[in-house]
Amino acid sequence: MKITASLPDYNQVAQELLAVFYFDNAESASFTALKKANGNLVDSLLERKIIKSTSGHITSLFGHADLPAQNILIVGCGKRDEFNENAFIKTIKSLAAEVKKTSSTSIAIPIDDIKPANHTAQWCAEKTVESLLTAMYEYDATKSVKAEPTTLTSVSLLADEQNLELSIKTGKSMAHGINLARELGNLPANVCDPAYLAEQATNLADAYDEIEVEVIEESQMEEMGMGAFLAVSRGSEKAGKIIILKYNGGSESQQPYVLVGKGLTFDSGGISIKPAAGMEEMKWDMLGAASVFGVMNAIAELKPALNVIGVVATAENMVSGGATRPGDVVTCMNGKTVEIINTDAEGRLVLCDTLTYVERFNPASVIDIATLTGAIVIGLGHHATAVYANSDDLQQQLLSAGKAAWDRGWPMPLWDDYKEELKSPYADFRNVGSRAGGSITAAMYLSEFTKNYTWAHLDIAGTGWSNAKDGASGRPVGMLTQYLLDRIQ
Structure with a gap:
């Protein structure tokens, strides 16, 4: 799996999937970008409580979010001031489980949005990669029916810090x-x-x-x-x-x-x-x-x-x-x-x-x-x-x-x-x-x-x-x- 880092320019995201993180008491950069691109849709989904901030809850938007990414996965993250290391890992694992259900080949993940207090972008990159890849593991060695291989081949970590190569390698x-x-x-x-x-x-x-x-x-x-x-x-x-x-x-x-x-x-x-x-x-x-x-x-x-x-x-x-x-x-x-x-x-x-x-x-x-x-x-x-x-x-x-x-x-x-x-x-x-x-x-x-x-x-x-x-x-x-x-x- 190819994993790279790039700047968080949401108007240039070319991956099939874009993760957008939603908190109930703060607005992330990715959620702001989504609202800017299609405010009426987002407001309607919020009003109908389809988008939820419950930790791990995911709302999928397919083909109508008015961003370059084909599909959006809005991930609930709970309260921003309570978002710690455990919440970070739960969020990535919830995202990975949803990605496994799709046939998508690429995803962009804005890791700056979910950085826990007192942690660096390097830590976030390493733990995102580790959590994503371990969540993809499925035991089937002694089963007659084997697990479907993941279609995901490319991950882009969106972060202002670009010195993340060693963190990505360590996470892998x-x-x-x-x-x-x-x-x-x-x-x-x-x-x-x-x-x-x-x-x-x-x-x-x-x-x-x-x-x-x-x-x-x-x-x-x-x-x-x-x-x-x-x-x-x-x-x-x-x-x-x-x-x-x-x-x-x-x-x-x-x-x-x-x-x-x-x-x-x-x-x-x-x-x-x-x-x-x-x-x-x-x-x-x-x-x-x-x-x-x-x-x-x-x-x-x-x-x-x-x-x-x-x-x-x-x-x-x-x-x-x-x-x-x-x-x-x-x-x-x-x-x-x-x-x-x-x-x-x-x-x-x-x-x-x-x-x-x-x-x-x-x-x-x-x-x-x-x-x-x-x-x-x-x-x-x-x-x-x-x-x-x-x-x-x-x-x-x-x-x-x-x-x-x-x-x-x-x-x-x-x-x-x-x-x-x-x-x-x-x-x-x-x-x-x-x-x-x-x-x-x-x-x-x-x-x-x-x-x-x-x-x-x-x-x-x-x-x-x-x-x-x-x-x-x-x-x-x-x-x-x-x-x-x-x-x-």
């Missing part, structure tokens, strides 16, 4: 990464298994010269003493893997930024089996891994002068004669022993050995991303990603990046008080604490394996997806990509 790359994460997450577990993810990594490396791939198999994990990881993967006939994607955009001396994604392509709970109701949703237990793929795809497109390593810790948690039992004690790669109280707390077992492994990269920072606990959904719902860190600076950098990308997080504590929950009489610690503070004790467990570098943990159980109808969200690709871009010197 963000969207491509988000949509890739959504696609991987939405695939069923009989398609998207550890071997499939390894294939996707190879495909990514084939597409971008800057990316190299390495896959660590279970035999190598045995040699390295990854007893915690293998305690999970041994329950499945499908072998677990650690997939390493290296993006080499910086100098050889530059420390890499490492992302570690939990990739449980299906989580039955193991011997501590989950209830049958809703178990199909456990295909989404690999959304941390999916987000790593999404970020690496975005970074490969943007080509920043950074070194980034994406690590996918992928396995299935299944029930079999070889599955780990509650009460078993295993030895982790770092020599620590863990009493497995609940085999459904498997993500932290897969991650802990992987987090030990990545020490060898001498990382500038390590961030793990995981659908780790149901407890965080109770605590934060589906709006904010939980952000834990052993560094106040790193935690704040992620929170700032999330706010800039409008993929927000919330700071969570890592206090020694919570360690009491993980004490075991039979091992160095247990893999779970009590129900109280479940997300925090899970993060505390991971912190035992990250003492030698700067580390953060993102619990995305509430933000990676919210319901089966909407599927995977692609979060936190935006936050992480922005965090990396902010590291450019």
